[in-house]
Amino acid sequence: MRTPRFPGGTAVSGLQVYDWEAPDGLHGGTPHVHTASSEAYVVVSGGGEVHTVTPEGVAADALTAGTVLWFGPGTVHRLVNHGGLEITVVMQNSGLPEAGDAVFTFPRAVLADRAAYDAAAHLPQDASEEERAHRARARRDLAMEGYLELVESVGEGGGEALREFHRLAAEVVRPRVGAWREIWRESVEEELELTRRQLASLAQGDPGIMHDAAVVRTEPLPGPRHFGMCGRLRKWRPRSTGPEEEGR
Numbered sequence: 001m002r003t004p005r006f007p008g009g010t011a012v013s014g015l016q017v018y019d020w021e022a023p024d025g026l027h028g029g030t031p032h033v034h035t036a037s038s039e040a041y042v043v044v045s046g047g048g049e050v051h052t053v054t055p056e057g058v059a060a061d062a063l064t065a066g067t068v069l070w071f072g073p074g075t076v077h078r079l080v081n082h083g084g085l086e087i088t089v090v091m092q093n094s095g096l097p098e099a100g101d102a103v104f105t106f107p108r109a110v111l112a113d114r115a116a117y118d119a120a121a122h123l124p125q126d127a128s129e130e131e132r133a134h135r136a137r138a139r140r141d142l143a144m145e146g147y148l149e150l151v152e153s154v155g156e157g158g159g160e161a162l163r164e165f166h167r168l169a170a171e172v173v174r175p176r177v178g179a180w181r182e183i184w185r186e187s188v189e190e191e192l193e194l195t196r197r198q199l200a201s202l203a204q205g206d207p208g209i210m211h212d213a214a215v216v217r218t219e220p221l222p223g224p225r226h227f228g229m230c231g232r233l234r235k236w237r238p239r240s241t242g243p244e245e246e247g248r
Contacts, residue, residue: 002212009188011094014234016225017048017085020137023144028085029230030140031078031105031147033165035173036180037092039077040070046084052077055159058151063087074166076105078147079230095183100176102229103169104139105147111168123227136227 006012019027028048041050041063048063053076061069063085070090071077079085091097103111110116120142123135153161194209201208218236225232 002209002214003216004212004214005187005191006094009092009094009191011091011097012236013089013091013228014044015087015089015228015231016234017046017079017081017087017231018137018140019081019083020140023141024148026080027082028080029078029228030136030143031076032102032143032229033076033105033169034073034097034101035103035169036073036101037096038070038072039092040090041067042088042090043067043069044086044088046081046086048082048085049080050077051080053151053154053162055162058154076147076150076162076165081231085231093184093188095187096180099180099183100173101180103172104143104229105150105165106142107146107149108168110142110146111165111172114172117172129224132227 018029021027031051043063043065045065047065049060050063050069051058051060052071053059054071054074060080063069063079079087093101104117104121106117106120110120120139123132123139125132127135150161150165198208221235221237225234227233
């Protein structure tokens with residue numbers, strides 16, 4: 001019997017947005033961009049905003065309990081926490097975000113230097129909780145430095161500043177793309193092919209994979225929440241006898 005994946009080849013996580021004060025006086029997470037995946041927010045509680053930079057310019061969208069909002073790859077985004085902001089995050093292309101489909105808005109000099117970028121982005125998982133919190137906050141503040149520069153540049157020069165950031169981001173992730181293709185083939189593409197075959201079966205009156213009907217229950221991974229880009233993350237892993245999918 002086949003164990004079903006999480007719907008649509010996506011991944012889900014629970015996010016408590018950082019309440020740390022940023023250099024501009026607001027509180028929240030680390031600005032970044034996804035290079036290949038769309039992201040959706042379902043706001044569970046609290047309030048805040050998501051600040052975005054797209055070819056249309058800089059914007060801020062309010063987030064309150066019940067808000068559903070999403071954006072595509074290339075959208076520079078930053079979560080601002082006005083108090084108790086908690087979100088269920090749904091990510092496209094399960095496996096790619098975990099494999100590095102995000103680039104922080106570090107200053108240009110860091111983005112253009114792979115060793116400097118990797119050092120600034122790294123969080124030591126074997127460090128103490130206090131040390132990881134310190135490093136996560138320092139990473140956020142460095143990304144804020146580049147983000148504020150980017151916002152100013154987009155305001156003055158329009159889309160060319162964002163296109164230059166996109167070019168630098170593409171260079172950052174380029175060495176990972178070969179591995180991403182394999183992850184995508186084994187997850188999202190496999191799900192697409194499964195649906196194609198199932199539609200062909202149904203067109204012939206054949207129930208196909210309906211005979212493999214199953215329920216998968218997921219439990220939180222043990223231990224404290226992870227230090228993510230935007231806040232503390234709760235991830236889940238299904239209990240199954242087949243391949244396991246881990247939430248972002």
